[in-house]
Amino acid sequence: MTYGDVVELGRVLKRRSPVLLRAGVHTLITGVTGSGKGSIEANWLKSTVPGIHNGTVANWAVDLKGGMEFGMVDPEIIARHAWDITTALPMLKDLDAKVHARTEWARGRTRQIAPSEQFPRINLFIDEAAELCTAPTRELRKTTDEAVGYLDSIMRLSRAVGVVVIAATQDPRQQSVPLRPRFPQRVALRLNTEGESEMALGEEALKLGARPHRISVDRPGEAYFYDSELRVVQHFRALYVTDEELKHLSTNVAAKR
Numbered sequence: 001m002t003y004g005d006v007v008e009l010g011r012v013l014k015r016r017s018p019v020l021l022r023a024g025v026h027t028l029i030t031g032v033t034g035s036g037k038g039s040i041e042a043n044w045l046k047s048t049v050p051g052i053h054n055g056t057v058a059n060w061a062v063d064l065k066g067g068m069e070f071g072m073v074d075p076e077i078i079a080r081h082a083w084d085i086t087t088a089l090p091m092l093k094d095l096d097a098k099v100h101a102r103t104e105w106a107r108g109r110t111r112q113i114a115p116s117e118q119f120p121r122i123n124l125f126i127d128e129a130a131e132l133c134t135a136p137t138r139e140l141r142k143t144t145d146e147a148v149g150y151l152d153s154i155m156r157l158s159r160a161v162g163v164v165v166i167a168a169t170q171d172p173r174q175q176s177v178p179l180r181p182r183f184p185q186r187v188a189l190r191l192n193t194e195g196e197s198e199m200a201l202g203e204e205a206l207k208l209g210a211r212p213h214r215i216s217v218d219r220p221g222e223a224y225f226y227d228s229e230l231r232v233v234q235h236f237r238a239l240y241v242t243d244e245e246l247k248h249l250s251t252n253v254a255a256k257r
């Protein structure tokens with residue numbers, strides 16, 4: 001794979017080799033509160049900085065816990081954001097329209113749009129995805145249904161046209177993440193039960209040795225990665241990204257060049 005096509009999240013435990021995810025593949029991150037989901041997102045964001053500097057990547061963020069996670073991130077590397085459902089909906093609608101426009105453009109030209117200045121890869125980060133996909137009240141039901149509808153439409157076509165969804169949730173159940181089957185790559189940090197591990201990663205991952213429910217509470221950032229297409233499980237620890245580093249991501253990376 002060429003540079004820019006992978007995201008380094010951390011190190012495989014025991015072997016110390018880097019854990020590399022495919023940057024163009026939808027990824028679901030599951031883990032209880034405090035397990036390190038933010039740390040996985042931070043590593044992903046960090047990997048996008050060179051692409052942001054050369055105009056081939058754009059990050060969009062939906063963080064319905066009022067921007068708790070993404071509000072901390074250097075605004076230079078977030079092209080669009082929504083901290084509440086009212087702004088999230090039109091953003092998803094726009095992204096869906098973009099995906100369809102790109103699909104139109106690609107028809108008869110290419111099967112896969114590679115990231116470029118014309119068509120930057122768009123990473124849609126969704127923190128606390130259950131907040132977007134489940135309604136706390138009856139009145140909000142229509143809104144969340146609409147959000148899930150757009151997401152479904154986006155995720156069906158987006159991979160071929162360079163739009164990638166990276167979603168994090170503390171609740172692995174289908175009702176919280178109805179689009180779970182659309183994520184070929186899964187990261188599971190600490191979970192409560194074997195049942196949750198199976199929901200988060202799928203039965204196959206457990207057969208291949210994944211045990212997120214056995215991760216100790218004092219090991220935030222420890223996780224299992226499962227690629228359902230390559231059928232690989234890796235047990236790893238995420239690299240730690242400090243809040244200070246997150247706040248200055250674009251300048252730090254620019255300075256190192």
Ligand SMILES: Nc1ncnc2c1ncn2[C@@H]1O[C@H](COP(=O)(O)OP(=O)(O)O)[C@@H](O)[C@H]1O
Pocket residue numbers: 031032033034035036037038039040220221222237238239240241
């Ligand atoms: N890779 C890591 N290595 C060491 N400590 C970590 C790591 N990731 C997270 N932590 C610690 O765990 C705490 C919770 O992590 P966070 O990413 O906020 O969890 P979540 O988003 O799942 O609630 C952080 O404040 C940090 O101190």
Ligand SMILES: [Mg+2]
Pocket residue numbers: 037038069
């Ligand atoms: Mg978090």
